[in-house]
Amino acid sequence: MARKDKKIFFYKIPIRTHIVTENDDIVDLAQKYSAGIAAPGDVICLAESVVAITQGRAILPEAVRPGWLARFLSRFPGKDGSLATPPAMQLAIEEAGPARILAGCAAAALGRLIKKKGLFYIVAGRELALIDDIAGTMYPYERHIVMGPKNPGQLVQAIKKATGAEAVIADVNDKKCVDILGITDKSYRQAVIEALKDNPFGNEDEQTPIVILKRWKTRL
Numbered sequence: 001m002a003r004k005d006k007k008i009f010f011y012k013i014p015i016r017t018h019i020v021t022e023n024d025d026i027v028d029l030a031q032k033y034s035a036g037i038a039a040p041g042d043v044i045c046l047a048e049s050v051v052a053i054t055q056g057r058a059i060l061p062e063a064v065r066p067g068w069l070a071r072f073l074s075r076f077p078g079k080d081g082s083l084a085t086p087p088a089m090q091l092a093i094e095e096a097g098p099a100r101i102l103a104g105c106a107a108a109a110l111g112r113l114i115k116k117k118g119l120f121y122i123v124a125g126r127e128l129a130l131i132d133d134i135a136g137t138m139y140p141y142e143r144h145i146v147m148g149p150k151n152p153g154q155l156v157q158a159i160k161k162a163t164g165a166e167a168v169i170a171d172v173n174d175k176k177c178v179d180i181l182g183i184t185d186k187s188y189r190q191a192v193i194e195a196l197k198d199n200p201f202g203n204e205d206e207q208t209p210i211v212i213l214k215r216w217k218t219r220l
Contacts, residue, residue, distance in 0.1 A: 007191070008188060008191035008215065009191070009215075009216045010042075010043065010191065010192075010195045010213035010214060010215060010216055011213075011214050011216050012195060012200045012211055012212075012213060012214075013037060013211065013212040013213075013214060014200050014201070014202060014208035014210075014211050015033045015034070015037070015208055015210040015211065015212060016207050016208050017029065017033055017207055017208070017209060017210060018207075019139065019140070019207065020050050020053055020054060020209060021053065021054075021140075022053060022054060022055070022056040022058070024054045025054065026046065026050075026051050026054045026055075026155060026159075027155070027158045027159055027162050028162075029054070029210070030044050030046065030159045030162065030163060030167065030210065031159070031162045031163050033210050034163050034165060034210070034212055035163075037212050037214075038163055038164075038165040038212050038214075039164070039165060040164050040165060041165070041166070041215045042165045042166065042212060042213060042214050042215055043165065043166040043167065043168055043188060043192060043212070043213040043215075044159060044163060044165050044166070044167045044168070044210065044212055045167075045168045045169075045170055045192065045196065045201075045210065045211045045212070045213060046159075046167070046168070046169050046170075046209060046210055047170070047171075047172070047201040047209040047210075048130060048148060048149050048152070048169055048170060048171040048181055049132060049146045049171075049209075050209035050210075051149040051152065051155065051169055052130075052146050052147055052148060052149040052150075053141060053146065055149060055150055057146065057147040057148070057149065057150070058141045058144040058145070058146045058147075059087075059091065059144055059145050059146075059147070060143065060144055060145075061085065061087040061088075061143070061144075061145060062087075064086075064087035064090050064091060064145070065090070066086035066087055066089065066090040067090060067093070069089075069093060069098060069101075070086045070087075070089040070090035070092075070093055071086045071089075073089050073101065073105060074086045074088070074089040076105070076108075082129070082131045082132060082133045083128070083131065083133065084133065085133055087133075087145060088131055088133040088145050091131065091145060091147060092124075092128050092131060095125070095127065095128065095131075095147065096124050096125045096127075096128060100123070100124045100125060101124055103123050103124065104119075104120040104121070104122075104123040104124025104125075104128075105120065105124075106123075107119035107120055107122065107123040107124075108120035127148045128148075129148075129179075130147065130148025130149075130171055130179075130181075131145065131146070131147055131148065132145065132146040133145050148171075148181070149169060149181065152169040152181040152182030153181075153182045154182075155167075155169060155182060156168060156169055156182040156183060156184045157184060159184075160184045165212075166183075166184045166185045166188060167182075167183070167184050168180060168182065168183045168184075168188075168192055169181045169182040169183075170192070170196055172196050172197075172199045172201060173199065174199055176197045176198070176199075178192075178193045178196045178197055180192065180193065192213065195213050196211070
C-alpha cells in the first residue's frame with residue numbers, strides 16, 4: 001500500500017512593523033522582525049507590495065507623464081482594473097514595452113470573443129497583474145501606484161540565508177486569491193496558499209506586512 005504524503009499545518013503570527021519605506025532593506029526587515037520567532041521549518045511570508053516599496057517601486061501618479069498610447073489604452077480596462085488610469089498604463093508600458101502591451105491587448109480582444117479572461121497578462125506579462133493603481137497601501141503610500149517587486153525568487157533565498165527559515169513573497173487579496181511570487185521550498189507551496197487564503201497581512205492601520213507561519217504538526 002502506497003504511503004500517503006504528510007500534510008503540513010501552520011499557525012499564523014502577523015508581525016507588526018514600523019512604517020516601511022524605500023529606505024528599508026527587506027532582508028534586514030525580515031531578519032529583525034523574525035528574530036526569536038521563526039525557526040528552521042517555519043516560513044517568513046512578506047506582502048508583495050511592501051517588498052516593492054523597499055525597492056523604490058511606489059510611484060506618485062503626478063510623477064508619471066502618460067504618452068498618447070497610455071491615454072488611449074487606459075480607456076479599455078474596467079474601472080476597477082489596475083491599469084485603468086493613464087499613469088498606471090504608462091508604467092506598464094515602461095515595464096513591459098509597447099510591443100508586449102499591444103500584443104496583450106490583441107490577446108484580450110480575442111479573449112472577449114472566445115469568452116476567456118486573463119489573456120492580456122498571459123501575453124503582456126504576469127508582472128503587470130501586480131501593479132496596484134492607487135493601492136490604498138499603508139501611510140504614506142496610500143496615493144501611490146505600487147509596481148510588483150523585482151527578483152522575488154532571489155530575495156526569498158537571501159532571506160532564508162539570513163534567517164535560517166523558509167521564505168515566501170506573496171500577493172494576497174480578500175477574495176482568497178494567493179499568488180506565490182517567490183518561495184524557497186516548493187514542497188510548502190500548497191500549505192502556504194491554504195494558510196494565507198484569509199489574508200492575514202495588514203497593510204493599513206494593522207502594519208503587519210510580515211506573517212510568520214509556525215510549523216505546527218504533520219498528519220498522515
